[in-house]
Structures are given as C-alpha cells and as structure tokens.
Amino acid sequence: MSYEKISYTIAMPESSNSRPRRRNQTPIDTNYGHLQPQALDIEKVVLGALMIDKDAFTVVSEIIRPETFYEPRNQKIFKAVQTLNLAEKPVDIMTVTEELKKEGTLEEVGGPGYIVELSSQVASSAHIEYHARILQQKFLARQLIQFASMIETDAFDETVDVDDLMQKAEGKLFEISQTNMTQDFQQIDAIVKQAHDVLMQAANSKGLTGVPSGYHELDRITAGWQPSDLVIIAGRPAMGKTSFALSIAKNIAVDLRQPVAFFSLEMNSVQLVNRIISNVCSISGTKILRGDLTADEWERFDKNIQKLSGAPLFVDDTPGLSIFELRTKARRLVREHDVKIIMIDYLQLMNANGMRFNSRQEEVSTISRSLKGLAKELNIPILALSQLNRTVEQREGPDGKVPQLSDLRESGAIEQDADMVLFVHRPEYYHIYEDANGNDMHGMAKIIIAKHRKGATADVTLRFRGEFTRFANPDDEDFTQLPADDGDNPFSGGEIIGSRMNDGPLPSLSSDSDTPPF
Structure with missing residues (x-):
C-alpha cells in the first residue's frame, strides 16, 4: 500500500505583525465576552432622585429591590434608603450617610463624597418610574443569562438526567417569572362594566354565571x-x-x-x-x-x-x-x-x-x-x-x-x-x-x-x-329506574373500584358493600 504525502498550505493574515493561526485552531468568536446587562448611569440617577424627593421611594418600591442594581455599592445605598423609608425616617444625603456609617459600609460605597455625587447628578425625580423599570429589565436579563448558563452547563454533564434537568429548568424559570411578575392597577370604570355584564348574564341564564x-x-x-x-x-x-x-x-x-x-x-x-x-x-x-x-x-x-x-x-x-x-x-x-x-x-x-x-x-x-x-x-x-x-x-x-x-x-x-x-x-x-x-x-x-x-x-x-x-x-x-347490580339495593353505594388515593388504613366498610373502596 502506498501513501501519498499531503501538503498543508496555511493562509497568512494580511498584517505581517500578526501571528499565523495554527492548523485546526478554532477562531475566536467575538460574539462572546459580552458585558452583563447594566445601566450604571441610570442607577446613579435613581439613587440621586430617591435622596432629593421624599415620595420617590413609594413610586419604585414595587419595581426594584437592592439586588436589582448591578453595582454592589449601589445595592448597599438603596438598601440604606429602603431601611430609612421602612422606619419612616427622612431620606437625604445626611441621613443616608449616617445609615451607611451605622451599618459599617460607608467607606465600601466610596464615602460621603460618592453620596454627594449621586444627588448632584439629578435635578428632579420626574422620570424615576421609567428609569426604575429600565433597571428592572436589566436585572431580569441578567437572571435569564445566569439561568441559561446553568442549564447549558448541566446539559453538557452526561451524569445529569435530562428529565430531571427539564424539571429543574421549568422550576427555576417559574421562580424567575413569579419573582418579577407585576400587576398594573385598573380604573374602576372598566371593572364596573365587567360586573354589569356578569349581572346581565346571571339574569338571562337563571342565576348561572x-x-x-x-x-x-x-x-x-x-x-x-x-x-x-x-x-x-x-x-x-x-x-x-x-x-x-x-x-x-x-x-x-x-x-x-x-x-x-x-x-x-x-x-x-x-x-x-x-x-x-x-x-x-x-x-x-x-x-x-x-x-x-x-x-x-x-x-x-x-x-x-x-x-x-x-x-x-x-x-x-x-x-x-x-x-x-x-x-x-x-x-x-x-x-x-x-x-x-x-x-x-x-x-x-x-x-x-x-x-x-x-x-x-x-x-x-x-x-x-x-x-x-x-x-x-x-x-x-x-x-x-x-x-x-x-x-x-x-x-x-x-x-x-x-x-x-x-x-x-x-x-x-x-x-x-x-x-x-x-x-x-x-x-x-x-x-x-x-x-x-x-x-x-x-x-x-x-x-x-x-x-x-x-x-x-x-x-x-x-x-x-x-x-x-x-x-x-x-x-x-x-x-x-336503573336496574340493581347483581341483586343489590338499587340505591346502595354499590361497588367502589380501588384507587391509589386511599393509601393506608381505611374506615370499616358498611354492610351494603363488600368491595374495596377508592
């Protein structure tokens, strides 16, 4: 048997300063290496608005939480704002600084200078709800990325049962959706109309709605x-x-x-x-x-x-x-x-x-x-x-x-x-x-x-x-008028077919039936 010599020709890049890529080496995919979804400037704007408007927290309290913020120090600051609001204390530069100092995290967030910087970057809280929803969307995107990464890692693991992985995936996705589910309020007019329609339906169907x-x-x-x-x-x-x-x-x-x-x-x-x-x-x-x-x-x-x-x-x-x-x-x-x-x-x-x-x-x-x-x-x-x-x-x-x-x-x-x-x-x-x-x-x-x-x-x-x-x-x-079954009383309970619902000891059977209950 003869063997033919095989020659490889490696295409050199245009730039002479670049190293040639080795044979069979997978090219780098520049689509990977993304930054996590984030909006640091908006995080600062939201925190600043919370410290200049005492009513701003009630607007965003159901939209964002400390973990919604990407920057760890912003999480700590929002937590301090949250604590002050729950205690019904005023929220401003001084009170937030004191709360962080009490919690021992003031220096971790950048000191009083960073707190002053936050409040100086915003003039009003007019758009705080819109900004808060942007942060909530970024947080949800990060959760989904983490979820997808976890499922991908487990899917490559041959020791993991696929059916169990499916259950785990459904459970985690359900958990994420429940945590981020919000329900908008309705003005009463539309609800009154619905109630009226139900009433008319009941009247036209002899009480059945x-x-x-x-x-x-x-x-x-x-x-x-x-x-x-x-x-x-x-x-x-x-x-x-x-x-x-x-x-x-x-x-x-x-x-x-x-x-x-x-x-x-x-x-x-x-x-x-x-x-x-x-x-x-x-x-x-x-x-x-x-x-x-x-x-x-x-x-x-x-x-x-x-x-x-x-x-x-x-x-x-x-x-x-x-x-x-x-x-x-x-x-x-x-x-x-x-x-x-x-x-x-x-x-x-x-x-x-x-x-x-x-x-x-x-x-x-x-x-x-x-x-x-x-x-x-x-x-x-x-x-x-x-x-x-x-x-x-x-x-x-x-x-x-x-x-x-x-x-x-x-x-x-x-x-x-x-x-x-x-x-x-x-x-x-x-x-x-x-x-x-x-x-x-x-x-x-x-x-x-x-x-x-x-x-x-x-x-x-x-x-x-x-x-x-x-x-x-x-x-x-x-x-x-139905016939009795095998001579039993036509109004007796008759037979009851066995069922897994009835595990464990059962109550004693009545004299009218000698078949297993379900």
Whole structure:
C-alpha cells in the first residue's frame, strides 16, 4: 500500500505583525465576552432622585429591590434608603450617610463624597418610574443569562438526567417569572362594566354565571363554577371523590358540550374512560373491565356510547405531573380548544420539581398557590381533588364523621388558597341511615360546601351509585329506574373500584358493600 504525502498550505493574515493561526485552531468568536446587562448611569440617577424627593421611594418600591442594581455599592445605598423609608425616617444625603456609617459600609460605597455625587447628578425625580423599570429589565436579563448558563452547563454533564434537568429548568424559570411578575392597577370604570355584564348574564341564564355542574341545588348555591376560582373537592376513602369529579366532567362535556380538561395522576386514560362509559351507559365498572355484559347491557352500551362521540373532554394521564407541566398544557388547552374548566385528580400526587423545599407541606403550599394563580391567569375554574387525614375516623358519633376544614391534609395552605371547599360525605358508609331531619340516607351522599368565599355554606343531597361511577340529582327519574347490580339495593353505594388515593388504613366498610373502596 502506498501513501501519498499531503501538503498543508496555511493562509497568512494580511498584517505581517500578526501571528499565523495554527492548523485546526478554532477562531475566536467575538460574539462572546459580552458585558452583563447594566445601566450604571441610570442607577446613579435613581439613587440621586430617591435622596432629593421624599415620595420617590413609594413610586419604585414595587419595581426594584437592592439586588436589582448591578453595582454592589449601589445595592448597599438603596438598601440604606429602603431601611430609612421602612422606619419612616427622612431620606437625604445626611441621613443616608449616617445609615451607611451605622451599618459599617460607608467607606465600601466610596464615602460621603460618592453620596454627594449621586444627588448632584439629578435635578428632579420626574422620570424615576421609567428609569426604575429600565433597571428592572436589566436585572431580569441578567437572571435569564445566569439561568441559561446553568442549564447549558448541566446539559453538557452526561451524569445529569435530562428529565430531571427539564424539571429543574421549568422550576427555576417559574421562580424567575413569579419573582418579577407585576400587576398594573385598573380604573374602576372598566371593572364596573365587567360586573354589569356578569349581572346581565346571571339574569338571562337563571342565576348561572359560571360553568354549570349539572346539579340543580349545587348550581343554585354557587351560580356555577366561577371563573378564576380554585375549588377543592375532598373526602375520606370510599366517599366517591373521583366518581363525583367524573360525574361533573360528564355533565359538562357530554351533556352540555362545553370543553373540559381532566388531568388524572393516578389512573391511565383507558381506566378513566372506562369509568365514564360506566357512567354514561349505566353498566357496572367491573363488568366493563371483564367484558362480561348481558344482552340488556350490550343494548344499553350500543345505545349510549354514541353520546361520547365528539365530546369535548380532554384527558391527560401524565404520572407525577408537575405544576409547571400543568401550566404549559393548560394554557395550550385554553388557547387551542377553549377549555372552560380544568379538573385534577388529585392534588397530593402533583409535584413542584426543580424547586427546593424544606418539607412536603411547603411544596403542597406552592402547588395550591400556583393552581390559584393559574385559575386567575386563565380566568377559568380549576377543580382539584384532595385527601383528608384520618382524624375523622377517630371522632365518635354521627356528627363526628362529618368532615371539617381542619381534616384537610396540609390544610393551612389548601384551605387558604381555595375559593371553595367541598366535602363528599356518605353517611351510610358509617352505618348512618338517617340524617338529623329523619331523611333516609340509603344510596344518598352529602356534598358539604364548607368554605365559599362568594356565597353561603350549605349541604346538597345527591343520589349515588358507585358501580356506575355516578352522582345524580335526587329527582332524576332515569337514575331511580336503573336496574340493581347483581341483586343489590338499587340505591346502595354499590361497588367502589380501588384507587391509589386511599393509601393506608381505611374506615370499616358498611354492610351494603363488600368491595374495596377508592
């Protein structure tokens, strides 16, 4: 084998004083080496204006913070101005100098001479808000550069899991956006017009101003699920929380044909749709699972399954869904499909990956606060299922079994953020067959409105058939005429399919049902 000699020709630069670039050497990219976004002259102008106008701080206090300034000594000076304002002390050259001297940082910032220089560079504070917003934009740009650099470094690290990096990136970006989010005020005229439009809508729709639930008494009290509301639906195991949520979704999407998004964190989409089929077709969920249908049930199936065709119900079964993923998907659903309501099953299975917390309670607090913020941003109601702790099982007597707000897990955060808290309660599960008024509670459920920011608290009674995953109005004739499942009382709770929501010991089952609760 012969080898051919290869010659390299190196092009010399035009300037004879320049060194030739070595072969295969990467040329220097002059696009790198940028200075960090900054506006030092404007920083000085803002600080000067703060020391000549006693009202200037109130204008910029919600726009900038000490870390907004790029120059470290300007950060210290602004912090001194901030301290004086919070203490309701006058702010001028002398007081700022004294405050810096007290903090031991006067010489670090350049001494009294630098303070005098700042105040001498500005004649008035007329444009301080505009200047402050420039500094805020520069600060945000620096944060994004730091964020991008961190993600780039981790992306090159082959030991870092890409999925974890995605969660971390979403969490950090969310943190930056929340920190820099501002809301401008509105003059009342526009808001009065909105309130008038809502009033006219209520008058023209028999009191409904939100998304109807499909339950007459519940809608009478709530006027429908209201825009921007966070609604928590909670209950102990076997009460039928998921059945109630799916019944609402079915009423809205199938019967009323209004778009609904259902995020299921504990069961896959096929399991979820099987429960909806059970609801719509009035066929036991167990029989659908086994494919063991009678001739009459096949007839009901063929007759009613068409109702689901084209129904605007959007199902997402992403396990371990993070609040950041939810925000992205929810925005797209509202934008592309005009979704009117979002439902989440259930809150405690969500996470806020990418952010650091000292406890799970802090994380749940962030999740519930973010859900409320998302509801306001999209201007639609969000319904989230939640667990209750076991305190209710330890209380004695019929009244002791009724859920309370204090029974909510991480109740401090969830209760505070929620506009409405509903409890699903079935007295017959605890062998209680009559309510305080002597009404028969066999096959009945109480929807307890325990918190309602926009109206009264109350109890709503509904009929319940667990084997059909269905709640219905008490006067629903079709519901009362449904056949019993395998000879059971047609008004009994029926079967409840197992669910991950019910981890740990469950309350004892009633005599009317011997199947696992969910």
